[in-house]
Amino acid sequence: MTLAPLRVERLITRGFRNLGVSRLDPGPAFNVIYGDNGAGKSNLLEALYYLGALRSFRGAKTESLVGLDDDHAVVRAKVAGEAAPRVLDVRLDRHSARKLRLDGKRPRSIASWHQAIQVVLFHPGDLTLATGSPEPRRSFLDRILEQMDPTYGSTLSSYNKALRSRNRLLKREQVDRRSVRAYDTMLSQAGAVVGQARAQLVADIAPRTERAFRDVAGVELPLEVRYRPRVPPEPEAILTALRESYDKDRARGFTAEGPHADDLSLRVRSVAAKHHASQGQHRAIVLALKVAELDVLASRVGRVPILLLDDVSSELDRRRNRRLFELLGSLGGQVFLTTTHPEFILLEHNRVDFRVEDGVLRRD
């Protein structure tokens, strides 16, 4: 791959969780962050993730991201891409809105921020992608689309609000059918945009995921990745489905049809992964999805995103572990990974180790 990778050249945090004032000058390839549990390894990854996703991967609210002794937190990074490095600055206040600065200026929009940095994260909770309900799989697709397409997020949130409104109406004792129909129209328009974007994305990531799964799992096990929309993502089809299911929806008190019920189906040897595959295979499936995410973001954005792997050594056996790093190395991106045991990370080259102790970071 000839794409330029994104690289964090320097990360500064102040008052973020337990990190206090910390400075990290990472290497261009693999950065191994090790330390005991609770030392602050994941907090560092969370700070990096926040820069890319503008949210915590642990679902934490702003006030819990700000350290106990601080009234605000700052995360600042110098990020090199293809042209001149950019400086990204996030300030989180306990009591007021978050402030973003891109090269010292307020970004014109969230979209312009997302164009400056893309991150892909793998953490233990991601296993629900393979084992859980469709919900985490839908949001996996939605998070990728938000990073690739500046307008997807606003369309999706309009859809979700219209859906909540329709569900609220369905639960009422008296329903004015005409107001439900007003939402049907909106849901069919926004829903078609959401469904088509997801279908196109899955067409892009399916072959990449299947290939990465073979490489990581190391056996010829056919994984099949497909988008399974509840209703074909066309405005007319969604509108018809909503109108036809009205009586059932009314009885149940919620809307059954539409892209909020879509799934990303993952099948190993034609059996749904969650019913069949072993735990090791589940992990390989999720990693394959993440590798595909990285790959697809790289080709659409034109730069290799930053990869964050939380607690990865405990997640894979050594053989898979080594294959994964070979695969990641071939993609050429910058990687941050955390572990309790740096010797678990079977990497001889292109590696910089950092030790974290009580929120204090030291380069080996």
Next chain:
Amino acid sequence: MSQGDPIAELVSLLGRLPGIGERTATRLTFHVLGSDPTYARALGESLAQIHGRVKRCTICGNYGAEETCAICRDPRREAELLCVVARVPDLVAIERSGSFRGRYHVLHGLLAPLDGVGPDDLPLHDLVARCESDGVREVVVATPLSVEGEATALYVAEVLRPKRVKVSRIASGVPHGGELEFTDQITLGRAFAGRKPL
């Protein structure tokens, strides 16, 4: 500051206004306190009388000094053309543009099931009655392009469907000086669907 403190009380009251935080409220309070007392008295009287002196037009809901507003009384305005808006400031904005010569219907709100606002909370029966009694030909819905604004527009269309009234929606698309790159898909889709020959 303790309870019953007149400064704290005014700060708290001003702080309830939109766009005014505690800091601005404090600044305004001390400004009033440092100014001539006649100003505070005039401001207070004006505030106290605002609800009594300003009436909602019994026809369209616009604000005015009398039972009916200046626009509804103006014989030069087309009675057959109605524009539905969510709030009076929207009406004022349209008036300032000078692009509409009909009359208005102000909803003073939008359908919002999540906030408990339903059709019965808006003057929609009045709208239907006006369409019938005034021989309205066309209703232009100029509610905002939010989820609530769209739902309300579609609902108005549903309500007026059986009546012999044309219902239209203001055009939406790329704003003057807007960047295509940062325009959302729905807006861009609408802009293309509503394209015009050059």
